Amino acid sequence: MKLELRMGEWMVTMGLVGLYRVFEYGLRKGVIDPQYRQSVSIHPQGLELGTEVLPQLPRAYFLYLMDEYSVAKRDGERLLHYLGQAKKENSFSMALFNIKEMVKNRGKKIQKYFPDEPVDRLLETLKSIKKPDQLEQLEQCIAEFQQLVSKDAINEKLTLNYFKEAVLKSFFGQVSFLNVSKNNLDLEGHIEQFQADYIVPVQYDLQFEHVLRSASTENEVLHFLDEHAEYGPFKALKRAWRRKTLPQIREEMGIMYECMLFPGRVAFYNFEEMTFSPIGVSAGNALNFNWNLQDKQPKPISSLAKLVLFFAPAGAAIYLKKAGVLIIQ
Template identity: 35%
Template sequence: MQIELYAEDWLTSAGLVGLKRLFPDETENTPFGLKFDSEILEEVTERYFDYLLNNFSVAERQNKILTQALSRAERNPDTFKDIKKQVQRRMTEELKKVERYFPDIKETKELQETIEIVKKIKDKDDLPLLQEKKEVFIKILRMKQIHEKITLNFVKTVIMQPLFGQVSFLNVTHNKRSTEEHKEIMIKDYITPTILEIKWLDLLNEEEDIGALLTYLEENKDYKPFREWLRLFKKYDSVEQIKEYMEKEVPPCILFDNQYGTGNYEEMIFTPLGISLNKSLNFSWDLNKKQSVPLSALGRLILFMVPIGTAVYQRKIGFGAQSVYENFYGFLYSNDLFGDICQMNNQYKMKRLDENPFEEVIYDVLLESTEKAGKKQKKEMLLIEFHSNYESKKTLLDYYHMPNYVVDFFLQSGKTLRWIHLFDYREAFVRSILEGRDPKQVLFRYMREVIDSSRDGKNILMAVLERRRFLLLKKGVTDVKSNNKVVYHIFGQGQELRKALMGAQQVRESEAEGTYTASSDKKIRGLAYRLLNAAKARHKQNFLDTAYRMYLGVNLEIPTVLLNVLHEKNVDFETVSSAFISGLLSNEKLSEGEKEE
């Protein structure tokens, strides 16, 4: 039987992209979804587990991490001690898992002996030995029996349970079961109900004998919906009566209209968007507390494909020591042909797994899709990122809508954003752009970091320019480059004042004759901090008064361009203040080549 499913939103699209990744050749893209023969459902379980084991392999993940760590130790021997501790810790953590499930096999003993040797390594000259033992460690983790057990438990805990809780084979009570036993549970809970319902639909459309329909229900009455229907349909006299009941009394699936809603869309189906039964009548079908949102077995199976259809990666939340890493699932959606959505997400996943900077991932995906569509047909896109924790009932769901001006921004700035050197601030800056918000708060925080860490103020300038580019594009201004001349001019004025202040300080130091005076850079950073506080609070007069006193202190006339602080005629206050502070903190002169870049 041919099945055609429509990707009407990002969630069904993510599930269908997952199915497409499992069956790239056996499924056919339609303009709005996917078409396939129902026979492939028999193979879903095997493909599903193969994908999980191959794409989330613990052995390959550890190999990548340790190879990079040992490469750093080779380049910088001073880091050897810390990296050796990291290697030993990771080996010990995996050993505990191996000992738990395989205490008596020879590989467990070999791994124990390997770690004992690693513990005795002290000197950086033993790096070749550490590399050799790392290879032994990875070889043991790649052993089929160990690989399947450790990887499967990792996938269940880290990738699947946050989205589905402990339903089916995800329950911790099944952790000691073999891979084949896990597959049997999935077949029972997901595949068999889907096949039963699809065959019922086929019979309902083709069969004219009510006896054949009742016989099918009788043979499969262990399936709860069939058991209830059988008890009712035994009283009917014709197929038409059954069809009428199915159309009027059984609600349609919320995801696919051509399927019947035999179950409920609740938390254990998809935690990020599900809701517990009986929690709210607003989420009940026809105000029936026992029927929340109707979902078919096929719909439930497609939702189970979401971890495969999305890109799974770690995202840093927060700044510096207060930051944490969380697992996120990312998906790109657009009102485009389904085949293009698949291709776009395959590229997004590949770029994410290669650990490219976030802004460059967005740039590369947008560039390819724009070139394919033609420059006159820029695509508006939606980036969805979500994190979920089933145990704490917590979900973070970010929708980043990318209208044309945001697409233009990334196409113009995707490669230059890297000049915002600190990763935390660059990513926060990019996410503000994706949300359509003025990134001035991130800019101010970045400026505070530059002031406190004694970095050169030229690091701030790129963030100032990119913020201005975004605001101009949002207003519909296309000639961004000519509008940036005023920013470079203000930056230069800040640099000129810095030179004068440092010269005046040197004179004071020479006249002090041994008395302690603060360094000129330290004093300038203190003044920059005062200017920054005025800028953050939009105290224009305070900012201008502070600047006046600085210019008067070195007998210089305040430049007229700073009057923009008050009237904001040509440029906004935040741009003026940020560019000026950037120049005040910078010793490095911009070359024409840097300006052009």
């Protein structure tokens, strides 16, 4: 099945850019099977998405972010920069201070999650370095530290923590990944959570749209909802539609449950801070956003829109602002 995803609101366009970047990355790195090469294509109005590639996207998404924000890679680049400064005698002291602070701060995080790693020994050796004639010893310490932080398990844990805190929290409220209860998830756990929270709802909702269009009686719709009663939105609809006819069901869907970002798509979610925090607000505080006076559905969006918005961080240039200086990460 092909879906037309049109550009529109700036955050939707940013999400589409991110989706395409992740898709291209997945193909380039062999994360997405080559058979899906034609599943995402660029068109003048946006993207065309083949639904067969959806289950491939979560792994590509997290590996893209892991590569983009790799702690091992960033730490290595910074340490080499400081080492270059340390080779100049007049800047040795400041460079050494920066190296020690960086290794100490990162070392504390490594010790927190990997207490068996020899961080203390490395820090003690580094502490003993004080003069330019110890440059060779300093180089050895940096090499050992880079080897340590580059271990797959360490880099994975530290990088996941970093981009969740520094990047994803700038875009989303309390989505499942950012809840403290999910702090112990490893990379595979995050990928599985993405599948459950973002891919499965899209698959269910697309099936529901097909059933709603093709059904000849309301019983067909109710039977489908009953078959997938574990999906929250369907459970609520089943209770609400027990005594309604098919025309009434279709009319209600058109009025109350149409996506504001992708018209024509069924919408069981709200545009709120959990979905996109830069301009979303909590549902309880969105009284002036009420859609057709439905206070429980202020700004309806589809699971498809929710998925596209989740790709927004990959479609943006991330920076930190400190003392009026933009520091590109």
